[in-house]
Amino acid sequence: xxxxxxxxxxxxxxxxxxxxxxxxxxxxxxxxxxxxxxxxxxxxxxxxxxxxxxxxxxxxxxxxxxxxxxxxxxxxxxxxxxxxxxxxxxxxxxxxxxxxxxxxxxxxxxxxx
Amino acid sequence: xxxxxxxxxxxxxxxxxxxxxxxxxxxxxxxxxxxxxxxxxxxxxxxxxxxxxxxxxxxxxxxxxxxxxxxxxxxxxxxxxxxxxxxxxxxxxxxxxxxxxxxxxxxxxx
Numbered sequence: 001x002x003x004x005x006x007x008x009x010x011x012x013x014x015x016x017x018x019x020x021x022x023x024x025x026x027x028x029x030x031x032x033x034x035x036x037x038x039x040x041x042x043x044x045x046x047x048x049x050x051x052x053x054x055x056x057x058x059x060x061x062x063x064x065x066x067x068x069x070x071x072x073x074x075x076x077x078x079x080x081x082x083x084x085x086x087x088x089x090x091x092x093x094x095x096x097x098x099x100x101x102x103x104x105x106x107x108x109x110x111x112x113x
Numbered sequence: 114x115x116x117x118x119x120x121x122x123x124x125x126x127x128x129x130x131x132x133x134x135x136x137x138x139x140x141x142x143x144x145x146x147x148x149x150x151x152x153x154x155x156x157x158x159x160x161x162x163x164x165x166x167x168x169x170x171x172x173x174x175x176x177x178x179x180x181x182x183x184x185x186x187x188x189x190x191x192x193x194x195x196x197x198x199x200x201x202x203x204x205x206x207x208x209x210x211x212x213x214x215x216x217x218x219x220x221x222x223x
Contacts, residue, residue, distance in 0.1 A: 042215045056210050090156060100203040104156040
């Protein structure tokens, strides 16, 4: 099976812009979770989508949003970018059912200048 | 108190040493995960376990459900093992979310 893919791998944006990141899960997986990782911080959970519905949400402002398509591919959008949004954004794919083993993509490194 | 605690936070050892990283948790779980992240890299799942012990190459993971504790061991450590090792648990009441430890940064010196 192909692994989890994320595009783009690297992105540079300026403050105030918006950005869309994409994640394609492992074939057959219905759950996609998104995480933000900043230097010195652990993984911060953003949200999880399962069968096109947001099933869980972390404590991020409304500027962070996502969606999932019928083929399980997911997109994450960040509007009105701030310098503090510079981070590695990781998505993880799973079947969505116990025991919830997650397979991570390589991440998208976003730099906001 | 965090629901998942890892120790140590940082560990530096010489090549060839036996390494142990610990993870303690305070919630009921359906499974515990060990993951590895190399500097600047993505995350790789090493083990998922709900009981007993698993071994893959030089890596061994054990879990004691009664004591709510897991250990990750690395035998004959090598500089390429240098990475951050993260413990995460699938809590029974966490609505499918994983609860993450802060990670252990391991450096193996040649």
